[in-house]
Amino acid sequence: MSLPAVSDLNRLSLYMRPSCPYCVRVADFCGQAEIALENRNIAEGIHLEALMTGGGKRQVPCLQIIDDQGQSHWLYESLDIIGYLKQQFAI
Template identity: 35%
Template sequence: MKVIRWILGRIILVLDAVFSPRGIKRSEEKQLEANNKAQTMALYQFEACPFCVKVRREMKRQSVNIDLRDAKNNQQFRQELETGGGRVKVPCLRIEKEGNVQWMYESSDIIAYLEREFA
């Protein structure tokens, strides 16, 4: 089963690279504003997870550079996810606003949030 997951993961990554979406174009000022907003966020993810790929594609569409944290291979990020969010489940978007931290788990919710914040 592990081999099948690995093969499917590689296929997903190749297809994502081949059919990568285009990012939106913003003025320099608007892009700087989006970059500043993105600095308050981090996406905990696994590289080949299809739901994580879905969220990363939306990030590319919105032209935002959110910090990607590999919770599969990095024990520190995995521990942060479990301690802060309460469970090891990806994708998970960590959002820090005015000193408060919110952990958002569902890919559809994360995508809707990114569309609201950056579109």
């Protein structure tokens, strides 16, 4: 499934846990690239529930991407998330 093009940070949220090394990998990339993603820690029940319902599994990191129609797309895998961000922000 192809992912929507998004350049507005308000359309992106990163579901994560601070202790997860794969989440740290994405956070480190975002820090270097100066991409200030909204982080949603799945230790908070509301975020875990949103991830499970929307994305379909508990794994983090997961990037939620909201398209022009307001529909959510869920991207798992740290390297795929970084690749997507590089593409969207032309890094």
